[in-house]
Structures are given as structure tokens and as C-alpha cells.
Amino acid sequence: MDRDRIETLIARVALNDRAAFDQLYDAVSAKLFGVCLRVLTNRAAAEDAMQDTFVKIWNNAERYSANGLSPMTWLITIARNTSIDRLRARKSGNTDLDSVQTELVASGPTPEQASIARSEAGRLVNCLDELPQDRGSAIRGAYLDGQSYADLAERFNVPLNTMRTWLRRGLMALRECMAQ
Template identity: 80%
Template sequence: MDRQEIEDLIARVALRDRAAFEQLYDRVSAKLFGVCLRVLNKRAAAEDAMQDTFVKIWNNADRYNSNGLSPMTWLITIARNTAIDRLRARKKGHQNLDSPGFELVAPGPNPEQSAVAASEAARLSGCLDALEADRGQAIRGAYLDGETYADLAARFDVPLNTMRTWLRRGLIALRECMSL
């Protein structure tokens, strides 16, 4: 996916350019629909999440410039968070994730510094696989299935605080692996 092209489209969407919005939809909707389907696992729910995702993209495109994310990460994060919110809305104690990426961000990070090349995805996969299998699964479960600490503690049948400590150790190991 051509990063500069997507970035330009988002910039034009920020200026309320409907044709650019349509082009952006045509370019990225299949990827985002794949993400929504993966999280929600139901077509109807995924279609609703897609609708919300693109309304958010239209309404918040002017925030993209300053948040330091690469354009596909920004779009995927909106789709993933929107889908996870829908998934969690069925459960008790729901908390809304929907705004990461929309908040104003202190100057510092920029997309060039934080850009993740395609090879990084392979590296992440390698690092996750290098973790103990359970920890890798727990991290994927949180990101792709919206599992909370309580869900994970139940799944692995350990106390909540143990789960927390254990997953944080996994994250530290993951960061060290990815920063090499």
C-alpha cells in the first residue's frame, strides 16, 4: 500500500474532499473490513463497525497530521478499536476505546521516526513466537479479541494480579526483542 498516497488522501479528506474520501474508501475498506470481521467474527456486526469506522475517519481526518502514526496504522487502529468497542459493549463493565489516535499529541513523534516497515511485522511475529506460547497468545488475545485482564485470568485460570504481572513481563520481553 503506497503510504504517501494514503497520507495525501487523508489530508484531502481533512479538507472535506468527498472524492478523496471515496478513493480512500476504495483503497482501504477491504483491509479494514478484514480487521472488523476478524475481531467481531459476525458479518452484520462487522458491517456496523465499518460504518462507524468510516464516519470517524471522515470526522477526524484533520487530527491525523499530528498524531505521529503511519497512515495505515491510524486507519487500522480506528477500525480495531471500533470493533473491540462493539464486542465489549455486549459485556459488562464496558469501557470505550474509541479515541486513541484522535487526541492531540505533544510535538515529538512524527511518522518518519515511527514508521514501521513491512519487515517489522515479520519481526513482531517472530518476537511473539519467541515468547512463551501462552504469553504470545494472551497479547494477541488482548489486541485482536479485546480480552481484558479479567478475561485472560479466567482463560488461563490464574488470579488477576498474577495475570497482570505475567503479561507485563511478556510485554517487557517483547519490547526488548523488538528494540534489538
């Protein structure tokens, strides 16, 4: 996926350019559908999540330039969050997770920070696997399966507060590993 092209298309979508939205859809919908399917494991639910995702992309494109994320990160995060919202709504009425398109408007990382984060990203999978005591698996469960602290505490059979402490340590260790 050509980063500059996606970025240009998002910028044009921000100006209500429907042709650009059409091209953006064609360029990224397969990746985003893959993500929705991975999270929801159900085609009909994933199709619904895709609709919501692209409506959000259209409605929030003007905010994209302020958030400092790489274009595919922004798009995939919307698809992932939308899917996890649906997954949790299916289970119960849980906290909403519509973070990316509304909450990152303050400002994003500096360009240097963002490029460091991106260069680190390649190390994520290895670092997750290196984390002790299934912490990597817990982080994957939260990100890809929308598992909450309560879900994780049950899965790993530990008290909720222990789970939180444990996972936060895992996240900090993950960050250190990725920065090395």
C-alpha cells in the same frame, strides 16, 4: 497499499474533500473490513463497525497529521478499536477504547522513533511466538479478541494481578525482542 497515496488522501479528507474520501474508502475498505470481521466474527456487526470507523475517519482526519502514525496504522487502529468497542459493548458495559482518534493529538513519536517502530514491526509475529508461557497468545487475545485482564486471568487460570504483572513483563520482553 501505497503509503504516500493514502497519506495524501487522508490530508485531502481533512479538508472535507469528498472525492478523496471516496477514493480512500475504495483503497482501504477491504483491509479494514477484514480487520472488523476478524475481531467481531459476525458480518452484520462488522458492517456496523465499518460504518462507525469511516465516520470517525471523516471526522478525525484533520488530527491525523499530528499523531505521527503511519496512515495504515492509524486507519487499522481505528477499525480495530471500534470493533473491540462493539465486541465489549455486546458483552457488557465496559471501558471505552476510543483512544486513537482523540487521545493522540498531543503529538506522536518523532519521525526517527516512528520509523524505528515500523522497521521493528516485521519482527512482531516472530517475537510474539518466542515469548515464554503463552504470553504471546495473551497479547494476541487482547489485541485481536479484545480480551480484558479479567478475561485473560480466567483463560489462563491465574489471579488478576498476576495476569497483569505477567502480561506487562511479556510486553516489555516483546519490545526488547523487536528492538534486537
